[in-house]
Amino acid sequence: MSLRRFARATMGALAFFSAAVAAGLAARHGPQAAELTGPRAGRIEAGDVARGAGELTGVAAEMEASGEAAPLDARRGSDVRRKLDHDSRGTYIDEVLRGRDSSLARWPDRSARPLTVWVQTPASLPGWQDGFANRARDAFGQWELSGVPLRFTFVADSASADVHLTWVDRFDEPISGKTLWARDDRWWIVSADIVLALHHRDGSPLDQSAMHAIALHEVGHLVGLDHTRDGSNIMAPRVRVRELSAADRATARLLYSVPPGRVR
Numbered sequence: 649m650s651l652r653r654f655a656r657a658t659m660g661a662l663a664f665f666s667a668a669v670a671a672g673l674a675a676r677h678g679p680q681a682a683e684l685t686g687p688r689a690g691r692i693e694a695g696d697v698a699r700g701a702g703e704l705t706g707v708a709a710e711m712e713a714s715g716e717a718a719p720l721d722a723r724r725g726s727d728v729r730r731k732l733d734h735d736s737r738g739t740y741i742d743e744v745l746r747g748r749d750s751s752l753a754r755w756p757d758r759s760a761r762p763l764t765v766w767v768q769t770p771a772s773l774p775g776w777q778d779g780f781a782n783r784a785r786d787a788f789g790q791w792e793l794s795g796v797p798l799r800f801t802f803v804a805d806s807a808s809a810d811v812h813l814t815w816v817d818r819f820d821e822p823i824s825g826k827t828l829w830a831r832d833d834r835w836w837i838v839s840a841d842i843v844l845a846l847h848h849r850d851g852s853p854l855d856q857s858a859m860h861a862i863a864l865h866e867v868g869h870l871v872g873l874d875h876t877r878d879g880s881n882i883m884a885p886r887v888r889v890r891e892l893s894a895a896d897r898a899t900a901r902l903l904y905s906v907p908p909g910r911v912r
């Protein structure tokens with residue numbers, strides 16, 4: 649199977665307010681080159697978790713290296729477009745389409761054959777907390793509960809896993825999470841990996857709430873979602889919530905109700 653090279657990158661920042669009630673997240677996005685080669689070529693998504701309202705400002709920028717979508721045939725494409733238009737209420741599928749040049753990528757139905765996920769537990773990394781692994785696993789579980797035809801099962805063998813989630817101490821860039829996925833010519837996602845940081849670039853540690861939030865955001869990208877400007881959703885560029893919204897779940901379900909590819 650030949651894979652189209654499709655590199656795209658964003659950087660983001662998730663910012664916490666110290667006030668407990670107003671605690672929120674914001675993702676800051678900036679340009680980040682991500683030309684990839686080989687069969688792992690795919691999309692990179694990155695986000696950062698930081699403390700302080702000063703991290704709330706930023707701009708989004710993305711780069712696509714290549715990756716013209718394989719078009720659905722004309723009639724099928726218009727049928728898909730019609731369905732998306734008809735069922736778009738309560739979703740941000742239009743924003744996902746705009747962000748992807750009217751193309752959608754998703755996994756095949758994996759409800760009967762769960763995606764295998766290997767979650768690293770790097771006890772030797774400074775700042776590691778045993779609870780982080782469960783917070784990350786819960787992020788997969790939350791998306792599973794959204795109603796998409798995906799199931800995740802956690803495996804001990806990294807070599808055979810479909811999805812790998814690993815940690816690093818910190819990134820050199822002002823980010824604390826990345827998702828890389830690859831798709832085939834028909835825009836079926838075929839693999840995906842997530843990397844999360846234990847510390848912000850400035851060295852301050854992420855807490856478990858931050859880890860859960862950025863994991864939810866990154867698993868959303870792994871599922872195939874893109875950003876929405878509505879800050880009430882986990883997939884907002886400036887995420888101000890810590891759980892999936894109804895629109896997050898509805899958009900994911902709508903994505904999985906149509907075949908992938910270009911729909912206009």
Ligand SMILES: [Zn+2]
Pocket residue numbers: 658660675693694695865869875885
């Ligand atoms: Zn993102």
